[in-house]
Amino acid sequence: MRVLKYAILGLLEQEKQTGYDIAAAFKGALGQFWSAKHSQIYPELKKLVAEGLIEFETVIQGEKLEKKLYSLTVAGEAELKEWMQRLEAVDVSHKDEFMLKTFFISSMEKEEAKELFSNQLDSRKRKLDELGRILTELEAEFGSNIVFSSPEFGHYLVLTRAIEREKGYIQWLERSLQFME
Amino acid sequence: MRVLKYAILGLLEQEKQTGYDIAAAFKGALGQFWSAKHSQIYPELKKLVAEGLIEFETVIQGEKLEKKLYSLTVAGEAELKEWMQRLEAVDVSHKDEFMLKTFFISSMEKEEAKELFSNQLDSRKRKLDELGRILTELEAEFGSNIVFSSPEFGHYLVLTRAIEREKGYIQWLERSLQFME
DNA sequence: ACTAAACATGTAAATAGTTACATGTTATAT
């Protein structure tokens, strides 16, 4: 499927940037739904250059640090657009190791299961707090007038989705814990 | 992490079964959160036998079809238990290609974006219907008295989680579409 | 001046997962 290819094309469409910047982007809100390590990014960038979808200019940072600023070619823009418009089927298995354990819950003692769920609940709550803080920052910077045409609309949508996903998970964990009483 | 290893151990703890049965299990509710193809399952089974975590007896089906019924060894049971009790950190990136596209939504025309979201909404609604039917079947078979000690409690929890996940996704899609008006 | 964190780029080796190749048996419906 080469999804990383499109992730990179999409990021470069927003802004000229280095491989390092791309790796950093995956550490933000985007990383909730897609990410890759630099060891995967650099070879992919090389491949995309070879395919003529992106190009780069070498820029000197400070005295001698050479960094590569990548940008989309016309062909790259076309490929990105084609992928964006594709209507793909919903993929089934969003892998989740915790839910795999849950499936096997009958092999556990009730107290063990409760501990497992409580611990997961704590982690999810902490993550929700963190996401809430990021949203607050975004709203502080752009106000509540983020609409379709705003460049940060995508960021906003992804954040709200991540937050609601956590909320849903938390509710389910709480109800499941009650169920175990 | 070798999660497939634990998926197999967990399934074998519930019941003696063949590689084919394991592949079939991933096509049910469990498959919403973990799955693997038979081409990954068979080599993993071989590896687990070599490690002494599972063993098999060859059974003749009909005239000459040899099938291998796998079961847990004592060591396998211990490994499964150890994994079940592990309190692991929530992993960040649950990869979702649609959300990746969403992040890049500002590169689209509004009408294109609406089509993308409407299409996703339809798929999600169809999936929700399907999951609802499976839950109805489960409740028809076991009634609403599925409690912690029931062997189908894990199945029930996983199904309810899958259903609520879809509901949350659908709500977010609907609100996002309204936002685009 | 010095140090630590952040910036910056790569490769190698291993593991995980998918698609394609390959084969044969058994049960069910017509």
Next chain:
DNA sequence: ATATAACATGTAACTATTTACATGTTTAGT
């Protein structure tokens, strides 16, 4: 009888991803 779907097991090749190895520069704080 016969065809089809389901049962059953494997390997090969490729793609995707992670962990580890490897190196060097720049910026910001003390």
